Amino acid sequence: MARVEIKRKSAEEATAAGEIVSGGITLRFRDDADHDWRHVEGDADLPDGGAVVVPLARLAETLDLNRFAAVGVRLAPADDARALAPYLTRLALVEIGFLTFRDGRGYSAARILRDDLKFSGEIRAVGQVLADQLFFMVRCGFDALELDPSVREETALRELERFQLVYQKAADARAPVWAVRGG
């Protein structure tokens, strides 16, 4: 696993119990430098330069402008990850949104990007990203996790490290136990 970079956005957020802990943490497992991303929502104007993240519908237009230091795209749960195929070499970041943690489509999207489309840029989980999903996310190819504000940093790190063994191959480098057994 690459270097873990931990970013804190805001100092204090409320957990479910109303307790105050540090929140807005992003865990990033990449060696390349992060950008100062600007998010463009809906039909809002694009900035003149810098690093932008746009919705899928505006991706082609954004890339055509050729004026950004880096371009990222935000996939909604229903978006087809394979629609990104023509653009991947020009993309630095794919953000995959979890409107609710119960919606598991984002895991398939990440695996399609990593396994099928061989995307090597950043795949970042955003939205309801909770401690007990993180290991699954990393296994599916996410390498940046924007934690839900309720998640404590130590819990997140503990859950990421908890399982040393896995039963199946996925998009990460972990060998399944059948390969380990084989010696």
Added chain:
Amino acid sequence: MYQYDSFDAAIVQTRVEQFRDQVARRLSGELSEEQFRPLRLMNGFYLQLHAYMLRVAVPYGTLSSTQLRALAHIARKYDKGYGHFTTRQNIQYNWIRLEDGPDILADLAAVEMHAIQTSGNCIRNITTDQFAGAVAGEVVDPRIWSEVLRQWSTFHPEFSFLPRKFKIAVTATEQDRAAVQWHDIGIEILKNAAGEIGFKVLAGGGMGRTPIIAKVVREWLPAEHFLSYIEAIMRVYNRYGRRDNIYKARIKILVHEIGIEKFREEVEAEWQQVLPTHIDVPAAEVARIAAYFTPPAFETIVPPVAAHEAALKADPAFAHWVARNVVAHKVPGYAIATISLKPVGGIPGDASADQMDAIADLADQYSFGDVRVTHEQNLVLPHVRLADLHAVWRKLVEIEVATPNAGLVSDIIACPGLDYCTLANARSIPIAQDIANRFADLERQRDIGELKIKISGCINACGHHHAGHIGILGVDRKGVENYQISLGGSGAEDASLGELIGPGFNDAGVVDAVEKLIEKYRAIRQEGERFLDTYRRVGAQPFKEAVYG
């Protein structure tokens, strides 16, 4: 049977620690109830009417005697002294305190058991033929491939937040005792002309409010592609299964809405993408697993076995039990014995801790320590010498699990219903008890012959009423329990969906109606016909007349 190596043990142990951590986070408020709910569900904890229910996985229905004793211990220590075997070949405890949860899971882990993925929107316990490894005519022992699936589906990173629960069943004989056609994915293990193992893959079956029989996705899947193909199906479902409406979220609705041709196209296309990721287990791993399922050291016995023949003659009650609850074993001189958890008037599927202990002892003494759970909520001793059957039976009589009713009218599947379940519209267990009491005369039951009655307390169909020769569904009619009857369902290789015969009945009326249906059958049946056969021959009309006049 399969035994954990250090890897399996470590994974299950880690899971126990993880759950302990999750419970602590819930209690401290770090996790909200909404966030905690799927976590506890995927560890088998389900909130019922009166308490938590814990559902423990019995992978493909196979238990060692040691495991059965551990289940008895849990019943004694953490519940009210009994457990309830389910239609998924699992066991449920209905009176559990969540605070005890981590300790219970630790006790289970000590005997290579767990409650992983027994609830929640994930891949559930894999089920198969309860007679696996004992019955003649198997292509291979279906538990080998069930164990491959168990490992692959455990904490699958991509498929732990599916639109809805997901059930897979495997069979390896022409007779289907695992109801594969009623599953989200059904696997039939086959052998081709070249002697190679492969699979017929079905998908999109399921009960609930929209009962649908599974359709064939692929007639022949070579063994080496097993997991990649299943993974392709799962991915299509995970991506396109409906998430807007809980009642339309099962894979059956997806297959139904886009059609099996389109579904197959999607799966095959996805499979081409998944194939190169080498997720399939190598043959060596399958062989490693298969080695655990090599048959026990059967003796060479040449029937007839004199002691057995003599006992059959001398003891008519024993002979009745053998005729009904014992089926042929693939090895001469052995038999497969079904232990009925359907005493007349009892709760279908319940067993006390003492009964479990006694059955574990019997398994050790007479069945290579091997016990099975059936999806019809009974237990099985799969490898009993004919010479030992009488001794086994006497012990079963003593502990009151020797009712000779396997497959008969009182061998009823019933869901927990209004007695336990928050979703129920009506009681199921008392209806099963009333029907069993009405037909308490075993001579009459034997005369009626094979008849599968299945009862659900609401449209979710956990009691499999759609697949009952006689299916009973409890509904709520203006605040009063009402029971609808359907006829002609089957969960076997001739799978079919039961058809509603007309307006429902109250609790007493439904028992009368069942009796009228059965008397009608007795009046019009032809030689050798089961209830289901007669119904299929004559249709619903004569039965409707019998009930509604």
